Amino acid sequence: MFVAAPIAAHEFWISPKDYIIDPQDQLVADIRVGQDFKGNASGYLPPRFVRFDLVQGDDLVPVEGAMGDRPALQMQAPGEGLVTVVYQTTDSRLTYSEWEKFVNFVTHKDLAWALEEHAERGLPQTGFREVYSRYGKSLMAVGAGAGADQEVGLLTEIVSLANPYTDPLPQGLPVRVLYEGAPRAFTQIEVFQKAPDDTVSVATYRTDAAGVANVPVKPGHEYLVDSVVIRGLVPEAEGDPVWESLWASLTFEFPAE
Structure with missing residues (x-):
């Protein structure tokens, strides 16, 4: 699918209706693309995803639905405890008609080194x-929500190293950013914080040598953590992509006191 370049700069996230539910209730969540916690929701569309799973401890349950269901996730929880919702999209493509859009994207995501590499490879600035x-991943609590997030085998992912529903977080929620299973040291994460009155604030942080960063949290707030990988591709034919970007996201809520 070819789309305009600005779409690629939009965030992608799993958006639960409620992050904390009773054991007898369903897990309900939208799949969204947009900015500042506002975006269009897509339905349950298998051609658009590689995997869509619920992970709880050692159990992995594929999300089931009817084509076009909205919200995309409407399933009974596997059991009481912490559930990690996992979603991986299929590939999409875009064509850059303006050099400034690529510059703005990689600069905003702290990937400006790609501009020098682009020039060294002799690539055009348009076309x-x-x-x-x-x-995407999202942490949802069923009942008390006891349990832990874990690596789920995504090409790039953000792993929560604490449970926002059960653990005290005086220093914030520690997260580890991974690429091909290895920590991404000294890399940028972008954090979107949504308050109970729906106002949104944005901040950036950097991981340490172990790929870990602490996300400051406030009671009753919702969070989206984002991190992007970009890597060069060698085209095999004219018109093939010359860059690939991989977007990791994690959503969760820090409960009100």
């Missing part, structure tokens, strides 16, 4: 293509 994919 080049990028392929991108999204790797």
Whole structure:
């Protein structure tokens, strides 16, 4: 699918209706693309995802639905405890008609080194293509929500190292950013914080040598953590993408006191 370049700069996230539910209730969540916690929701569309799973401890349950269901997730929880919702999109492509859009994207995501590499590779400033994919996770609590997030085998992912529903977080929620299973040291994460009155604030942080960063949290607030990988591609034919971006996201709520 070819789309205008600005779409690629939009965030992707799993958006639960309620992050904390009773054991007898369903897990309900939308799949969204947009900005500042506002975006269009897509339905349950298998051609658009590689995987869509519920992970709880050692159990992995594929999300089931009817084509076009909205919200995309409407399922009974596997059991009481912490559930990690996992969603990986299929690949999408875009063509850059304006060099400034690529500059703004990689600069905003702290990937400006790609501009020098682009020039060194002798690539044009317009008409080049990028392929991108999204790797979303969301933490939902069933009942008390006891349990832990874990690596789920995504090409890039953000792993919560504490449970926002059961653990005290005086220093914030520690998260680890991974790429191909290895920590991404000294890389940028972008954090969107949504208050109970729906106002949104945005901040950036950097991971340490172990790929870990602490996300400051406030009671009753919802969070989206985002991190992007970009890597060069060698085109096999004219018109093939020359860049690939991989978008990791994690959503959760820090409960009100």
